[in-house]
Amino acid sequence: MTGTTQFWLLIAALGAGTFLLRYLFFFVFGRYEVPGVVKTILPFIPASALSALVMPKVFGSCPSMATLLDPRVAAWVIAMIVAWRTRNIFLTIAGGMITLWSLHALL
Amino acid sequence: MNTSPYLKGARAMLPIMMGVIPMSVVTGVAAVNCGMTTTEALLSSVIMYAAAAQLVAYEMIGNGADMVLIFSAAIVLNLRFLLYSAGMAPHMRDAGWAKRLAGAYCLSDQAYGITMVQLQKEPKTDTARFYLGAALFMWVIYQCAAALGVFLGRSISPDLSLDFAVPLTFSALVVPLMGTPELRVAAITSAITALWFADLPGNAGFFIATFSGITAGMLFREYGKRRNGR
Structure with a gap:
């Protein structure tokens, strides 16, 4: 799909959409407030969306008991522990990747 | 003694770059992995400037997903910018239109967050300039790191499973949330x-x-x- 008109349309639409979300309140400030419902829902979106993105990439699209032996699962568990203890993106990525590489080298 | 508020903003972002750089490098690698050319990867990073949304979009482009679905997924992830926009707007109301446009385009979780922290520490900060300094600094670092990612994505063998850095990045983002x-x-x-x-x-x-x-x-x-x- 890359290199096509369709691809650039998509990127342009994403750029425009994202910019509008960022610019909206700079533009309308004083005329509108963020509605209460939106304020309530918003914090839940990244927590839910990011978790939904992680799982299939760690466990694959049809997980079974055998999946638990996949090096990616072990590497992810280590990375989650690092993330939880340090709250550091760099250390989390490093912890997960080093575990994955070590397991690949050993197995 | 009188450091420019722009510089103060940029300096406050320095420690956060430890998290931004790897995340942005990963977006560059992901762009290459989904089959984009160098120009496409670099331009889309400048056009969107939103790591999580870019990673989702690249992933779905690679899967050949429908355009409407890709658009919806990325926009859903970016809805949080509405909140930040509302949070920053009162501080930017007296800035000129060019600064407001630049401030909106460069809006990021990190620049918004550091500005709010600064406001709590020093309520008398020149917020608009502090924020612009932080946001523009972050933008420059982000784009350089993304370019580095594109380069790494082209030169590092796929055996290293660099694609796995994407779920790891998301995990690192979701835990503090x-x-x-x-x-x-x-x-x-x-x-x-x-x-x-x-x-x-x-x-x-x-x-x-x-x-x-x-x-x-x-x-x-x-x-x-x-x-x-x-």
Whole structure:
């Protein structure tokens, strides 16, 4: 799909959409407030969306008991522990990747 | 003594760059992995400038997903910018139109967050300039790191499974977001649902999971409120 008109349309639409979300309140400030419902829902979106993105990439699209032996699962568990203890993106990525590489080298 | 507020903003961002650089490098690698040319990868990074949304979009482009679905998934992730925009707007109302445009375009979780922290520490900060300094500095570093990622993505062998850095980045982003019980309920519900529906076509599982997570979190919040007699 890359290199096509369709691809650039998509990127342009994403750029425009994202910019509008960022610019909206700079533009309308004083005329509108963020509605209460939106304020309530918003914090839940990244927590839910990011978790939904992680799982299939760690466990694959049809997980079974055998999946638990996949090096990616072990590497992810280590990375989650690092993330939880340090709250550091760099250390989390490093912890997960080093575990994955070590397991690949050993197995 | 009188450091420019722009510089103060940029300097405040320095420690956060430890997290921004790897995340941005990963977006560059992901762009290459989904088959984009160097120009496409660099330009889309400048056009979108939103790591999580870019990673989702690249992933779905690689899967050949439908354009409308890709657009929706990325925009859903970017809805949080509405909140930041509302938070920054009062501080930017007296800035000129060019600064407001630049401030909006460069809006990021990190620049917004550091500005709010600074406001708590020093309420008398020249907020508009401090924010612009932080946001523009972050933008420059982000784009350089993305370019580095494109370069790495081209030169590092796929045996190194660099694609795995994407879920790791998301995990690193989601853990600090799970600060309250209702957010934990949302994240865990969404994670389980995503696994359950992982083999649905067109990333439908992503939307179902995100929606279930949000619903579960909000229901849990209501339940908690009622139990506390409110």
